[in-house]
Amino acid sequence: MSFLRYFLLALIVLGSTFGDVYLAKGMKQIGEISPSRWHDLLFAPLNPYVAFGIVLLMIFYISYLASLSWADLSYIMPATTFGYVLTALLAHFMLGEHVPLTRWIGILMITAGVGFITGGPSLTVTPTPEGVSPHLEAHS
C-alpha cells in the first residue's frame, strides 16, 4: 500500500476523531435542544466549535470517499476505529487520565484487529472472462 493510501487512512482517523470532539464541545455550549425546538439544530453550525468540527468532518468525508474508491468497506471500517485507540492514548499520555486494564486490553484488541486486516487484500475481486475485476462492476 502506498504512502498516499496510509495518509488517507490517517486523515479519516484524525478527521472523524477530532471532528466528533469539537461537535460535542459545541453542542455542550448550545445546550439541550428539546423536540419542540428541533429547528434550533439548523443554526448549530453557527457555533465556532460546531463549525470547526464540520470542517474536520469534511476532511474525513473526502478521504473516506477516496479510500472507498480503492478498498472494500469491510477493509476500511476496522482501520478507521483506530481513532478510539488514539483518543485513549491521548487521554492517558497528554491528559494524565487513568486508563484501567480493561481499556488497555481493548486498545490491544483494536490494534491487533487493524494490523490483521490491513495485512490482507483491500478489495474483493471476482474472476471474469477478461481476467479479474471488482465484483460490483461484474454485478451491475
Added chain:
Amino acid sequence: MRHLGIFATWLTIFVLVGLNSAGDMSTARAMRRVGDFSELRRKGGILGVVGAVLSEPWFYLGLLAMALSFFALLAALSLIDLSVVIPASASLTFLSNLLGAKFFLKEHVSRRRWISGILVLGGIVLLRT
C-alpha cells in the same frame, strides 16, 4: 446518562445507527461503481474525479443519509453524553456495516476480516467500559 430515559436513549441511538449504516453502504456502493480515484485522475484530472462522483446516484443517497445522521448526531449529543453516544453508535454501526458489506455490497468478508471485526468490536466495548 442525562435527561433521557433508557427507551428514548436507545431509540435515538438506533435511528443514528440506521442512518449511519445506510450512508456507509450507499457511499461504498457509489465509490465502487466510480472506481479508483487515482486512475480516474490520471485519465481525466481532478475534474474527471469530481464529475464521476457527482454523476453517481448512490452518492446522493449516501450524502442524504449522512446529512440526516449528522443532525441526528447533533440531537443525540445535546440529549445524551458523548461517552455513551459515540461508543454505542460506533459499535452497533460497525456490526451492521460488517453484515451489510457481506449481504448488501456482496464483499468477500473473509475469515481474516471476520476475526479482525470481532477483535475490533470487542476492543470498542472494552475501551468504553
